[in-house]
Amino acid sequence: MATTTTPTTSAATSSAPAPAAPGVDVARAVRVGAIGSVALAFVAAIGMLQTFDNRVVFVPFLSLGDVIFFAVPLVTGYLAGVVPPGPMGGTPRVSAARALLGAAIAGVVVAALPAVLIATLRSDLDLRRTFPNLSPGLAQILTLGQEGAAGYLALLAVCVGLALVGGALLLTEERMRRAVVRGVEIVLVLALIELIARQFLGNLGLGALHQRLYVTNSGLRWLPAVVLFVLFTAVSYVLAGRRASARERMLRTGPERQRRSLIVTLVLAAALLVMPMLVGSIVNELFVNVGLFMLMALGLNIIVGYSGLLDLGHVTFFAVGAYGMAVLTSPASPGFAPELGWWLALPIIVAMAAAAGIFVGTPVIRLRGDYLAIVTLGFAAILERLFISDWLRPYFGGAQGIRRIPGVSVGATTVSGTDPRAMLYLTIGFVLVAVYVSWRLQGSRIGRAWAALREDETTAQAMGVDTTKAKLMAFVAGAMISSFAGALFAAKVGSVFPNSFELLVSIVILVIVIVGGMGHIPGVLLGAVVLIGILGGPRLPGLLQEFQDYKMLIYGTLLVYMMLMKPEGLLPSVRRTRELHQEEFLQDAWFDKKGHFTDDPDATGAEVAVTEASAPPIAGDAADGTEPR
């Protein structure tokens, strides 16, 4: 019925028009649909749809569960029509038939497994001993509340309909597509932050505006939602036209970029100073947690991002800071209770962390990448066990931890977790210090030594870089910054228990650094805001209660996705992107800005790639797998 043709490219002439679009690829549509079906059934079976169904986003029609339910066929429909890049690269135009018909086929397939699920749920078969999340409520969601055969029809309609929408998206111009996606993202986020908006607008005296837009303790009202969606889509569309392509933005250097950076920095700084006054204490508390993770991520960034040393046990330094502060300041510290003030104890903590950095760093100096990672993991695990042990209970409190840690005395008052606003200002202060230190380190001589170390250790050694000292300095610097987080944490919560320092925390920090942008400070900060702010840490809640059960799953998925697709992170540094996408850049030498094949050197981005030497981003490894073990 359908023909599958490969894209034809016209060979030698420069700036040839886009190749003719191929026909419907049924095989691909079915395959993508099957994957989508499994994904939808999976998301249903883990209970995500039901949990998120409690969170209404667009009153009164859509809940977050519905949004996820709809997103799956939408994405599937979109992907069903995508034409894989041909042997010469480039993205051919897609025909309407291919997009829509393919999407429809995919949509039908997507409905398959959920239909089976509905049938099972409606029958007498109770699978809840095996799959505790397959409750009858799930059937309600999947069938949009319809009974009997109408339910299956509803499911089919949703799947096919949304797949078609996805397919239609494929047909729109890229700019419009991006604008629509951006619009949806923004409106969704706005709907989810109802509580924050309530406090923010309330503190500004705009409570009435909040009432117009939102329903209290719920989501956005649907009419304002639609209006906002149209507004933001339009704005994104207009702005996209103005903005230069990503590649050009990355290439921009010199005074223009510096000026831009300065303006952005000043605006952000002003916002930072004012924000804690304007939002309520939930947000302040949330941002304190974000700030703590920012500090740890900045510390890890120096070790992983700048120096290319994979540290899987970074929570060690956080623990040193927290337990150190507990022992030094708390009157309840068993064994040794000097009861110093927080500020007085801080330099001691930092020194201890530096020592810890040396202790962890020295044995691993001569190890190659993966063994280094495992040894750091081992150290963190050993330390965790030591803190909880009965053996060291006379010093660290064992399972009971150390309580009654006083807060930070600032002027006449004591700042602790009961006052999130002050705590946030304090945390922001430390984050700024850490950012400044990281930034200066990156541009300093040791920073360049780290970069050399990351790119190729042997060459760096041959060029005279003292790699031993560089590695140790990386660990020491990272440890010192992370110990700030520990010290603040101890004062904030007022007690330290060993289970706050589990291995999971190290992994989460690693995810933040990687997803945000390895080696790039704004990226790391953004990663912390997005991940900890929305999902929360291993034992800290994020913005939404509903994510609690699924956040580690999302972290794992994110890590895999980013590693496969975009290892440089969400907000990457220019250099890292070049390193990691070496091959694509080399290929781009043959394509003009529209993605058409050309051999006109003036039209291409050839200046970008040709002269760079191949550069693996993490120290001690060749780019291929054939190095001797």
Next chain:
Amino acid sequence: MRMLRKGVRTAAIVAAASLVLTACGNGDTADLTDDTEADADATGDEETDDPGDDPDEDAAEAGDLGSVTYQEGEAIQIRSLEAISGDVAFLGIPNQRGTEIAIADYGDVQGFAVELGTPLDDLCSADGGQSAAQTIVSDDTVAGVIGTSCSGAGVPASELISSAGMVMVSASNTNPALTQTPFGTEGENFSEGYYRTAHNDLYQGAAVAEFVYEELGLTQMAAIHDGDPYTDGLTTAFQDAFTELGGEVVVYTAVNKGDTDMVPVLTEVAGENPEGIFVPIFPPEVNRVAEQYVNVEGLEDVVMISADGAQVEGFLEIAEAEGFYFSGPSLQFEGNNNEITDKSATDFLEDYQEQYGEAPSAAFWAHAYDATTLLLQAIDNVAEVGDDGSLTIDRAALRDELYSTSFQGLIGQITCDEFGDCGAGEIQIILHEDSSVTDATQIPVVYTFVPSE
């Protein structure tokens, strides 16, 4: 040299920052009491209408902590803060559901509905409890909280909620420091406005020690905990009490959560020839201990005692659990009626089964039910309906009301003393001999311990 320069620069920045912050003078602790006033007041201004409220002082005068007002048509807000996710969910979920059922049973408070809102998760950790409590206290429409499940979370949560002027009643916190010491003085982590219907673990440790020493006549015991502050607290309390009675804890050791091979720790225990083992740990570790101890030479005849953490179906149903003693709060709810809602334990369990499709997975549901009715009745007694049909609850009056409440609940007589201990605090020891009985309330009691005041 460079390092030194950098270090000096960093130190200078830190010092400058601290000077600035010091100069900023009075911080924002007064701000929190702002939140307790009605919505309309929030302007971000530092002024407080109430006179300087020091949360540490006893709130003796009414009006000191502000009040919360609900307009006609609005619902009274209370919150549930339990451990409802991850591997400890089996502890917190029955409490949350107990609260839900209690709210449904109680009905309206002077014509105003009561809403629970989104159930919050204490993550069974101090930082989780603190963050969740922060969410609660920043919503000034909340009148009271039922929670937490884990004592570790209870410490910072109670502190926060107390300084916000709200009240919290816990159904499962058993850590002694939260209310009072055995000497009748304020506990280390005592907070004004914190109450609990659960018992105090010091008494549970003493109960087990007494039972073992006097009833069973054993003088050499082993104790094993699992690194959880609750179990560790229990074994410590047991050790102290047992030693005082004249016994000896010949080996005090621990496993880790997630351990499956118990042979090494049991060999360690066997090496000291104990007559019994007090192992108040949770499933699945306690299951492994039960399965493996019979194979360790020297432990064939030891007496095994666990605690209420293991009084769950997941452990009671296995054959190897037969013969175990369990200590725990008195669960003899037979014939007890919660006089506020006139509900018996049997009715509750029927409702629970019908609504949630299963029996409660842990033993504190009755404590949660009573805690909720305690709170609701106090609110009812204190709330005043104004001329415009709005309902006002004075927070200080609510606290005082709770401190002076006394009624008959599912768990027995509920009387709150000045430190917030409301439950009867009775401990029972049960002997589990039939693995087909998985409901702890049906297992025969062999010993009862009443704390002597």
Next chain:
Amino acid sequence: MTATDPPRTQAPSLFTRARRRLTWVDSFLWVIRVGAVLLIAWGLIGSIQRFTAGLGPTGSQWRDLLVAAIAFGAMYGLIAIGYSMVYGVLGFINFAHGEVFMSGAFIGYFAATALSNGGLWQSNPIIAMLLTLLVSMATSTFMAVLVERVAYRRLRSSPRLIPLITSIGVSFFLQYSFLGLFGATVRTYPTLPPFMTGNIDILGVPVQRSQLLVIVVAAVAMSGLWQFVTRTKTGRAMRAVAEDKEIAALMGINVDRTIVTTFAVGGAMAGIAGMLYGQLYGVSFFMGFLPGIKAFTAAVLGGIGVIPGAMAGGVLLGLFEGVGPLLILGGLGIASPSQLRDAVAFSALVLVLIFRPSGLFGEAVGAEDRA
């Protein structure tokens, strides 16, 4: 070392050579080495003293502990094979292998329960257990191959740390998927058939039948695997690819297919371990993480890339972890030594990686890779 050294006219003495090579990093490491040896010796002496004084476990209690530790180590060995093989062929640590083990145990549980409900488990336990074993192996194999196809294939030519980080992500994804799908309760297999309970006398030593089962199954699996790797064509292909991927491709070996086979075989071994472990210790979503890391320790102990080394390392680790805390730490007088069992295992990991990364049977690694 420096350009300004005067040219030497005679060979420097041994002492001078030794002193010149000793940097402070070396000194630090020597301190750790000596410290570890001293600690272990001191602990041993302490335990021996206690033993001769009649304190602590009796000889037969120690013996039983030893046997139990070996049996547990055999399971580590089975899991370690997967790590060793993947590392040998692709050169990275597959963190997700612990979850491959977990998935086999988990699905095996469902099979076992179904068989138990159907009565086959009670009436014909051997067939039932074999069927369960098959299900467990199939699941683990499927999971290993799936992970390779979805996550690792694309990263074949990436720097070696990228697949490692990806495998961490996969590990978490699998763990929490199982949590989401099946819940957090720890489930136990149906009770062992009567002939599997109780003790059996081997050369006068009472060994639990379940322990014997583990050791026998592990031994059979190992020898089967050894035959496969040394005698069959696929096995030779695997060894060739492990040696040098490019040359193997030039020799006509289908590298892709061989890699898939490697993952599959490693997964199958983990499935066997999964069924045994699940039967004896229950299944849950988090059961794979820690045993996974420990199994990696075992693989390194024995020599990464060397298959019999993986089993040897497993047994060795089982001994360290099972007997070590009581023997060494107890001998040192440390309170609650059993609580530090994981610390002992991880210390073994750290010490081996720092001081002898080639392990027991591995080839000596070059100087730049060793501390």
